[in-house]
Amino acid sequence: xxxxxxxxxxxxxxxxxxxxxxxxxxxxxxxxxxxxxxxxxxxxxxxxxxxxxxxxxxxxxxxxxxxxxxxxxxxxxxxxxxxxxxxxxxxxxxxxxxxxxxxxxxxxxxxxxxxxxxxxxxxxxxxxxxxxxxxxxxxxxxxxxxxxxxxxxxxxxxxxxxxxxxxxxxxxxxxxxxxxxxxxxxxxxxxxxxxxxxxxxxxxxxxxxxxxxxxxxxxxxxxxxxxxxxxxxxxxxxxxxxxxxxxxxxxxxxxxxxxxxxxxxxxxxxxxxxxxxxxxxxxxxxxxxxxxxxxxxxxxxxxxxxxxxxxxxxxxxxxxxxxxxxxxxxxxxxxxxxxxxxxxxxxxxxxxxxxxxxxxxxxxxxxxxxxxxxxxxxxxxxxxxxxxxxxxxxxxxxxxxxxxxxxxxxxxxxxxxxxxxxxxxxxxxxxxxxxxxxxxxxxxx
Numbered sequence: 001x002x003x004x005x006x007x008x009x010x011x012x013x014x015x016x017x018x019x020x021x022x023x024x025x026x027x028x029x030x031x032x033x034x035x036x037x038x039x040x041x042x043x044x045x046x047x048x049x050x051x052x053x054x055x056x057x058x059x060x061x062x063x064x065x066x067x068x069x070x071x072x073x074x075x076x077x078x079x080x081x082x083x084x085x086x087x088x089x090x091x092x093x094x095x096x097x098x099x100x101x102x103x104x105x106x107x108x109x110x111x112x113x114x115x116x117x118x119x120x121x122x123x124x125x126x127x128x129x130x131x132x133x134x135x136x137x138x139x140x141x142x143x144x145x146x147x148x149x150x151x152x153x154x155x156x157x158x159x160x161x162x163x164x165x166x167x168x169x170x171x172x173x174x175x176x177x178x179x180x181x182x183x184x185x186x187x188x189x190x191x192x193x194x195x196x197x198x199x200x201x202x203x204x205x206x207x208x209x210x211x212x213x214x215x216x217x218x219x220x221x222x223x224x225x226x227x228x229x230x231x232x233x234x235x236x237x238x239x240x241x242x243x244x245x246x247x248x249x250x251x252x253x254x255x256x257x258x259x260x261x262x263x264x265x266x267x268x269x270x271x272x273x274x275x276x277x278x279x280x281x282x283x284x285x286x287x288x289x290x291x292x293x294x295x296x297x298x299x300x301x302x303x304x305x306x307x308x309x310x311x312x313x314x315x316x317x318x319x320x321x322x323x324x325x326x327x328x329x330x331x332x333x334x335x336x337x338x339x340x341x342x343x344x345x346x347x348x349x350x351x352x353x354x355x356x357x358x359x360x361x362x363x364x365x366x367x368x369x370x371x372x373x374x375x376x377x378x379x380x381x382x383x384x385x386x387x388x389x390x391x392x393x394x395x396x397x398x399x400x401x402x403x404x405x406x407x408x409x410x411x412x413x414x415x416x417x418x419x420x421x422x423x424x425x426x427x428x429x430x431x432x433x434x435x436x437x438x439x440x441x442x443x444x445x
Contacts, residue, residue, distance in 0.1 A: 004142040004315075005211055008218045013152040014145075014286060015226035018201040020155060021101060021283025024234055025108065025256050025276045027198055028241050033250035034191040037177050042191045043238050047231035049392070050199035052385040054227040055375040056356045058220035061206040062371030063362065065215050068297025069206035070351035077358035077365075080303070081415060087298045088411035089350040094204065094294060095324055096347065098287035099332035102126045105280040111254045112273050126332045129281070133288035134325030140314040141211055144289050151282035158275030162260055162268075163236045169263050170243030189395035196392060198234060200348055201283070202227055203355070207293040220373030291328070292320035303418050349393045350405055356385045 006014060031039040060073045068075075070090050075083025106125045110117035116125055137144055202223055209215040237256065241249055244259040252258040260272035296317040299308035312318040359375065359382045375381040393401070 004140065004145065005213045006141075006145055006208075007213050008222060010145055010149060011205060011212055011218055011222040012225055012229075013149050014289075015202060015205045015222055016156070016229060017148055017152040017282045018204050018286040018290060019199065019226065019230050019283075020159075020233065021104070021201075021280050021286075024198045024237055025104075025254070025279060027195060028238050029249050029252055029255040031191045031195045031238070032242060032255075034187045034194065037175055037242055038188065039191055039195070040235065040238055040242070042188060042195055043231075043235050045188075046192055046196045046199055047227075047234065049196065049385065049388045050202065051224075051227045051231065052381045052388070053352055053356070054202050054223050055381045056359045056385055057203050057206060058223040058373050059359055059371045059375045060355060060362075061209065061219035061223060062216050062373045063369070064206075065209055066297060067208055067210045067293045067300075069203055069209075069294060070355045071294055071297055073358040073362075074351075074354040075301075077361040078354065080301075080419070082354060084298065084303050084415045084418075085408055085411050086351050086354050087294060087303070088414065089347060089405075089407045090207075090294050091291070091298065091324075092407045093347040093351065094207075094287065094291040095328045096331055097200070098130070098284065098291055098324070098328045101280060101284045101287055102130050102328070102332045105129060105277065105284060108254065108273075108276050108280055111257065112270075123333055127329055129284060130288070130325055130329050130332065133285055134321050136285075137288050137292070137321050138312055138314065138316050138318045140316055144285070148282070148285060148289070151278060151285060155275060155279035155282050158272050158278075159233060159237065159256075162256065162263070162272055162275075163233075163240055165263050165268075166240030166244055166259065167236075170240065171246065172243075174243050174246035175239070189392070193392050193395045199227075199230065201286070202230075203348075203351065204286070204290040207290045207297070211293070216372050220371065224373070288321075288325070291324045292317050295320040295324060303415070305418075347405065347407065349389050350408060352389050353386060356382045356389070 028039070031042060035042055057069075061069075064072050064076070066072050068087065071083055071087030074086035103126065106116055106122045106129075109125065110122070115121050136147065205223060205226070206215075206219055209219060212218055241255050241259045244262050245252070245255065248258075249255055254273070254276070257269055257272045257276060261269035264271065295304065296309045298304045299306055299320070308320045308323060309317060310319045360379060363370075
């Protein structure tokens with residue numbers, strides 16, 4: 001049976017779907033409350049960081065054809081232990097992020113259907129959403145690709161309309177530089193840490209490399225294009241939101257929908273609210289597809305129970321899908337969108353930093369095997385990404401750092417347990433020494 005795969009434009013749409021979701025719909029008000037009109041500079045700052053990180057991931061994705069993304073990169077550069085830690089965190093992050101998205105969907109739905117805010121009803125919606133997506137992914141990549149393409153186009157159309165009409169409704173005084181009245185103090189760092197959540201997700205595209213056509217060629221180009229498109233969208237959306245609502249932006253829980261009501265009236269509110277639900281539903285769909293793939297990559301290397309890499313007759317990793325869905329539902333039922341989003345952002349730096357370092361290590365170790373798309377200006381983008389990532393991480397509260405990075409500690413006993421049970425049977429010591437292995441050897445299978 002020939003497996004259906006994502007072509008270039010489907011990869012681009014998957015990437016956009018994996019990034020544009022609840023973040024840009026539910027966070028602009030909070031960013032404005034922290035930094036006022038300077039939130040536009042925050043978005044540009046985060047866009048620069050996200051594009052720098054994306055260039056690093058694009059370079060790495062041009063070296064490998066396996067599922068796993070950051071896990072594969074860290075393993076090739078630093079060996080099994082670091083690879084497992086990054087992969088373990090990546091799997092945890094992906095599940096937590098999906099849980100946050102499902103919470104975000106229920107929160108957005110409650111804006112037009114208040115009963116959705118009732119805890120019992122909200123929990124039912126979360127279980128129904130995540131369970132349905134899990135089942136859909138078991139039935140094959142072809143169905144997932146078709147739904148993803150349709151949903152991505154459906155989420156972008158209302159945003160394009162919102163931006164196009166909103167640019168004619170801007171009030172210049174709302175865009176004057178200053179802090180929001182609701183903010184106790186100006187906090188660029190806190191706003192940057194908050195809004196970077198809306199940019200996360202680009203790294204997930206490479207997790208499903210085996211489900212892509214010609215991943216070494218298509219993935220790097222797709223990652224860069226996705227980040228450029230998303231950055232332009234975010235800046236324009238924030239500009240319209242501030243220009244239309246002004247200080248009122250910090251007082252609404254649904255900023256884009258509220259701004260659309262000012263621009264279009266009740267019809268605009270309904271359109272953007274529907275678009276919000278489609279968008280957040282779409283990112284849930286992308287998360288449900290991508291999350292099991294990193295689990296499979298680790299299980300393929302016998303660093304998680306091999307049962308997790310079993311495939312169904314439709315060519316899908318059904319055990320990993322069921323596992324991620326069940327765990328995701330349990331996490332989603334235990335926390336709020338804001339809390340889960342904050343933990344997810346901090347946790348992501350556990351994969352960003354090793355991946356950026358891996359670019360430098362693999363360039364030095366294997367100069368004879370350059371990527372199909374190498375980040376320009378030598379070490380500039382990896383070094384900038386590392387430095388800014390560390391600075392952003394230091395902006396987080398200590399409790400969020402502990403929760404966000406605690407998975408690294410939790411993963412240690414799992415690694416040694418799996419090493420004893422599985423890796424020792426296939427010569428783990430030989431696998432741990434990646435220094436002499438060409439990139440191509442660790443890339444394919």
